[in-house]
Amino acid sequence: MDQLKGLVSENAYTILNEVEEKRASLIAALQELQVRYRYLPEAAMRQVAARLRIPVAQVYHVATFYSAFSLKPKGKHIINVCLGTACHVKGASLIMDRFKRDLGVEQDETTRDGQFTLQGVRCVGCCSIAPAVMIDEETHAHVRQDKVPEIIKKYRPSSPVTPVRHPPEPSPSSQTSGKPGK
């Protein structure tokens, strides 16, 4: 998560400068924006369209198609409770309930402090350690209900939380207003 630091002043243009100017870069561009902003702001999607010279409709099509992209800000940490068959048998729904209760959110919601987004996934491919919970890139094995507060605590910052960061508005000078051929 180091890459999230020190980017507050960066707007989508500087992020997009690293992306090649071609249609095939669309998903790469959106992935980059999703990582940095934790969602795809409308302004950023419009900038992607302008930079790659494709219609906004196509950007929106792809942005709404893949579950990896979100139009609403996601939490700093993504909690994926595995609800696949093996985990289900091992009581995944109880684990999910515990996360819901402790975080005070429903599935697919984000905590008010912007720290956690709670999601259910079908199978994370490690049934032997069921019930499994993935938080960001880390897998937690044999999760029990009473372990949940401990797990959450591990990811909660001890210092006051930082609110969800919104991208700064692009300065008018750097705007190309979507006109082709610049």
Added chain:
Amino acid sequence: MSHADWEGQAKFTIDGREVVGYKGETILEVARREGFDIPTLCYHEALEPYAACRLCLVEVTTGRRTKLVTSCIYEVAPDIEVKTSTERVIRNRKAVLELLLARAPDASLIQKLAREYGIEKSRYPLVLNDKCILCGLCVRACHEIIGASAIGFIDRGTERHVGPPIERLSERCIGCGTCVYICPTAAITLKDVSKPMPGVHKHPYDYEAPDCSICGEMNLESESKVGEK
């Protein structure tokens, strides 16, 4: 044997009759020219084939293999055998129609096709009542012919629908009504608002209009220039 390395003409059969197709042609194009009846919903001569509606299914035998293919995108090759109305084709087409009926029961074209295939009621539960069958004709016409790309597909699976980006009236829409005209199920309607339509001459952007893929002329740009004066 390979069907890719051939040039010029391909002799093959459709329902036992010998026909001739040319390199790059699809089964549907040859079949329509030769007078065979293959139903379609998402196909339009002026647009790139899309193979979304699955209604143009036919059976193709190449060598010892027989398979179901969508004739609108399957390119012809020498010696293939095409059958347009075998039991298997009809059975699958019926299933496709029943699925369409479970989505757009009020669309008269779907009702008509279902009746032609002897379907009285879909065996599938009604999932949602939408006239749109997601054939993509409107989206593709807006993109390929008009060049505006004012609408597109949004979301995925059962949530998939057509709309302007960000679900707001697109500034790229020129109000031409092509989407309304091309829609086979009348899912898109044109609302006659008292304000002037967001016509070409009112368009805030002068984007590059591509050449018309049919007539080769470019109309949009000249019109927008006239309007600016």
